[in-house]
Amino acid sequence: MDTLETLRGMIIDKFEVTADEVQPQATLETLGLDSLAVFDLIFDIESKFDIKVENDQVQISTVGDVVSLIDRLRKEQGKTG
Amino acid sequence: MRRVAVTGWGVVSPFGEGVDPLMDAVNAGRSAVRAFAGRNDGPWPLRAAAWNDSYDPRAHFPLAQLNSLDRTTQLAVVAARAALAMAGRDGMPHAEACGIHVGTGMGSAGTLDSTYRTYYADNNTRLRPLTVPTVMTNASAAQIALETGFAGANLTYSCACASSAVAIGEAVRRIRHGDAQLMLAGGSEALVVPSVVYAWEALRTLADVDAAAPSASCRPFSLRRSGLVLGEGAAFLVLEDWDAACARGARPLAEICGYGSGSDSGHLTRPTVEGQARAMAAALRDAALAPAAIGYINAHGTGTQANDSTESAAIRQVFGDLADHLPVSSTKAVHGHLLGAAAALELLVTLCALQSGLAPPTAHLDEPDPACALDHVRGAARRLPDITHAMSNSFAFGGTTGVLIARRVA
CATH class of the missing domain: 3.40.47.10 (Thiolase/Chalcone synthase)
Incomplete structure (x- = not known):
């Protein structure tokens, strides 16, 4: 499953939004996530994708930003494949 | 001096949500105390306790919000909502004239318990990001303020078993002195969790379980009393300046004098x-x-x-x-x-x-x-x-x- 699909499932389960709403261009704010909810999501992302997100990497706005961050960190941290 | 009216109340007790289940049981002397061998979250001593297992968090809160709400806070919010609904919001004073006083003994005991278990028992340093705002002792008062928009005093009183008496009494004073027109005041506690029950057990204050009748394990004033039984729940009152309450059409249910x-x-x-x-x-x-x-x-x-x-x-x-x-x-x-x-x-x-x-x-x-x-x-x-x-x-x-x-x- 690609990163967007996995992330979409996590956001749907956690924040009770519909699949249609979780598009790459959608901002986390419009999905109802405030800054604390983003921290909570990142915590689960770290577990799910086995990556470490540093404090200076949490400035993310859209679902697409999160996907890019996950893919980049997985590559950098040797978690691809 | 201003008089203080009670214009609403709400409660979550071991008998369920609302005043009727509580008072029906209390007046009938029907006990919610049960023998308690524990849940699936760790070893437990065999003790009696009174807890609410009909309470459904999802009936009251969206899933995402539950990440930051300890059970203590959830019960507080549910009871506070009911109290406000009873008092009615028509003609309510402006937000700065409305305050919140909460009493709690141990605060978010359940979240603290599970957090420590993660750290010490599971040897895992990855603790949930919202642990701090969830376990802070003033979490209930904070959440009630977020819901109500009340912008007056927002205080948490922690003095063990007298916590909510003081929370309510000081709210009465605040209204009498004209510092507030309306106060949502009460208390919440949910500490039927393994480490807390063991701590009470160690103090030798918990009642022996009455093997023949576990529901009768707590026997105040009896020759056969053997200690206290822990319970959980929350209760809140809406307290108002008597004259202002009447002027806005709220009905005084009692006076705290x-x-x-x-x-x-x-x-x-x-x-x-x-x-x-x-x-x-x-x-x-x-x-x-x-x-x-x-x-x-x-x-x-x-x-x-x-x-x-x-x-x-x-x-x-x-x-x-x-x-x-x-x-x-x-x-x-x-x-x-x-x-x-x-x-x-x-x-x-x-x-x-x-x-x-x-x-x-x-x-x-x-x-x-x-x-x-x-x-x-x-x-x-x-x-x-x-x-x-x-x-x-x-x-x-x-x-x-x-x-x-x-x-x-x-």
Whole structure:
């Protein structure tokens, strides 16, 4: 499953939004996530994708930003494949 | 001085949500106490407890929000919502004139327990990001403010078993002094979690489980009492400036007219007759009432050896021979000891007793202790058609005392 699909499932389960709403261009704010909810999501992302997100990497706005961050960190941290 | 009206109340008790399940059980002497061998979250001692397993978090909160709400906070919010709904929001004062006082003994005990388990037992340093704002002792007050938009005082009182008596009493003072027109005040506690129950167990204060009748394990004022039983829940009152409440069309359900609080200053856990008597006398002075005006006392009555005989002597000291015919009961026998929420829930029981003219019994009191010689309401609830005022006592570990007096509204 690609990163967007996995992330979409996590956001749907956690924040009770519909699949249609979780598009790459959608901002986390419009999905109802405030800054604390983003921290909570990142915590689960770290577990799910086995990556470490540093404090200076949490400035993310859209679902697409999160996907890019996950893919980049997985590559950098040797978690691809 | 401004008078303080109660215009709404809400409760989540071991009997469920709402006042009716609570009062039906309390008046019938029907107990929510059960033997408790634990849940699936760790080893447990076999103890009696009174907890609410009908409460459904998802009926009240979206999934995402539950990440940051300990059970204590959830129960507080649910009870506070119910109290506000009862009081009605039409014509409510502006946000700065509305405040929130919350009493809690141990705060978010469940989240702290599971967090420590993650760190120490699972050897995992990855703790949930919202752990701090979830476990902070003022989490309940904060969440209620977020929901209500109340922008006045937002305070949390933590003085063990007297926490919500003080939260309510200080709210009464705030209104009397004109610092607020409306206060949402109460308490919440949810500490039926393994580490906390073991800690209480270690203090040798928990009641033995009555093998033949676990529901009768808590026996306040009885010769056979063996300790307290932990309970969980939350209760909140809407308190308002009497005249302002009437002007906005809210109906006063009762008046809180007396509050006394002080310190035993004697021992960490053992209460003193003098300390308890001082608080009752202070509440009577505050209400400008003679002892004879009190028609019912909802006692602290924990079921421990030390409290019940001490409280009985303190009532005797304040009320003298009047105590021969002053109905007293402890409803902890059926709902357990809600600690930081105990005073709020028991004041609510007291207000319902005033309103209905029916004093609930102390359940399981077949053999009163001669050292607790009072006019016990036992067996069945007692009709008190002429009652005008009632008192609710709360006395804490650490020595803080809190006594509230309410007046019946005709």
